[in-house]
Amino acid sequence: MRVFETDPRLRQYRLCKIGFRRHILFVCPDRTDSIEIWSLHSFIPNSWRQIVRFPLIELLYASYAISQTEPYIYALVVALFECDVPRISILQINIDGGNVRAFDLDGASGEEFENKVFLENVLIGCGEEHLFMYDRSVVMGPIPFWIIHLLEDTKTFVIESETICAEENDERCSRFPIVLNGDQRKVLKIRDNNEVVIYNGNENVWNIYTASSQSYINLGELTAHRVSETYGLRGHRLGAVESLLNIFTDGVTCVAKVFQNGVHSFYCIEIDDDKRKYCVLPASRCRLPQRIQLRFYAACTSSQFAFISSRGIAFVPLRPSTLQQLSFLALQLKFCKLKDGIWSGGISEQQIKDMCSCKYQYALV
Numbered sequence: 001m002r003v004f005e006t007d008p009r010l011r012q013y014r015l016c017k018i019g020f021r022r023h024i025l026f027v028c029p030d031r032t033d034s035i036e037i038w039s040l041h042s043f044i045p046n047s048w049r050q051i052v053r054f055p056l057i058e059l060l061y062a063s064y065a066i067s068q069t070e071p072y073i074y075a076l077v078v079a080l081f082e083c084d085v086p087r088i089s090i091l092q093i094n095i096d097g098g099n100v101r102a103f104d105l106d107g108a109s110g111e112e113f114e115n116k117v118f119l120e121n122v123l124i125g126c127g128e129e130h131l132f133m134y135d136r137s138v139v140m141g142p143i144p145f146w147i148i149h150l151l152e153d154t155k156t157f158v159i160e161s162e163t164i165c166a167e168e169n170d171e172r173c174s175r176f177p178i179v180l181n182g183d184q185r186k187v188l189k190i191r192d193n194n195e196v197v198i199y200n201g202n203e204n205v206w207n208i209y210t211a212s213s214q215s216y217i218n219l220g221e222l223t224a225h226r227v228s229e230t231y232g233l234r235g236h237r238l239g240a241v242e243s244l245l246n247i248f249t250d251g252v253t254c255v256a257k258v259f260q261n262g263v264h265s266f267y268c269i270e271i272d273d274d275k276r277k278y279c280v281l282p283a284s285r286c287r288l289p290q291r292i293q294l295r296f297y298a299a300c301t302s303s304q305f306a307f308i309s310s311r312g313i314a315f316v317p318l319r320p321s322t323l324q325q326l327s328f329l330a331l332q333l334k335f336c337k338l339k340d341g342i343w344s345g346g347i348s349e350q351q352i353k354d355m356c357s358c359k360y361q362y363a364l365v
Helices: 107-116 323-335 349-355
Strands: 002-004 015-021 024-029 034-041 049-055 058-066 072-080 087-094 100-105 122-126 131-135 138-140 145-151 156-161 178-181 186-190 196-200 205-211 229-232 235-238 245-249 254-260 263-272 277-286 297-300 304-309 312-317 336-339 342-345
Touching: 015 058, 015 297, 015 304, 024 058, 024 304, 034 058, 034 072, 034 087, 049 087, 058 122, 072 122, 087 145, 100 107, 100 156, 107 156, 178 245, 245 297, 277 312, 323 336
Parallel strands: 002 342, 205 277
Antiparallel strands: 002 312, 015 024, 024 034, 034 049, 058 072, 072 087, 087 100, 122 131, 131 145, 138 235, 145 156, 178 186, 186 196, 196 205, 229 235, 245 254, 254 263, 263 277, 297 304, 304 312, 336 342
């Protein structure tokens, strides 16, 4: 594990995660007067860079998603832009040039949005094919799910309802659903009877998946408790869950994290849809510095996990580092400072290329 110093300009804010794109982590400070997007290379301590600053009169709500195939971050926002009337918009933010394009809610979707979208409960995501949005708080009954369409000619967006159907028997469940693949509407839930079920978006059915013989742990054996519950016409919602187990996904990778006795243990979850099996394999372990443990957000890829805090960013490898990565980090150690386990300073990728008289145009890691 390596812990990088947070840029001094960000330490007074709560840092929210946006996600990874290769080895670059994107975060945003929790501001009300603007949207700021910052990036940090996970192998270069002093690589903090402000991608964009988009001024607003007031930001009332924001949810972010990052594309893995195009250079865009998307933000669903409710904000006061140039006047005192709030607008609901999707912002398309170019991470290469910092340009921002706004798509306002189209009148055709106004009634659907007003009556069925509860902003405090929804998250947006970005697949290879679609932007999507879902209600993460519904644990029993139909799960509201929408495809988001950006209309270039009118600079507006519409939402198309693609509700995740309720289970046939609607077994009791106390965990938030996990969207494994938004394009396929593939969703994972763990029932209270410890069964793991995954929604098949093509057939609109829930199927039971069992642990394979190679699985290191059974996901259902790690119980949840202290649940705040709400029942209503629109489904069974949960306000909070305290659990040993948390599951994270970036739309491709699925990572389980178990926190016990002060230690975070990581497992990669592999899913076999043909056999309806899942396999949970050990990946890494770490103990966080107390300054980060107190409050953090999390993001993951197939190769690393990030704990995001205003007091430091911790990167935990989930697989053995390559020789290329180890060599790169060895050079960083020669040029950076370590104080109380926190990395600061360092050397840029271009400086390393110049030192080695390297004309290689592509990234070194």
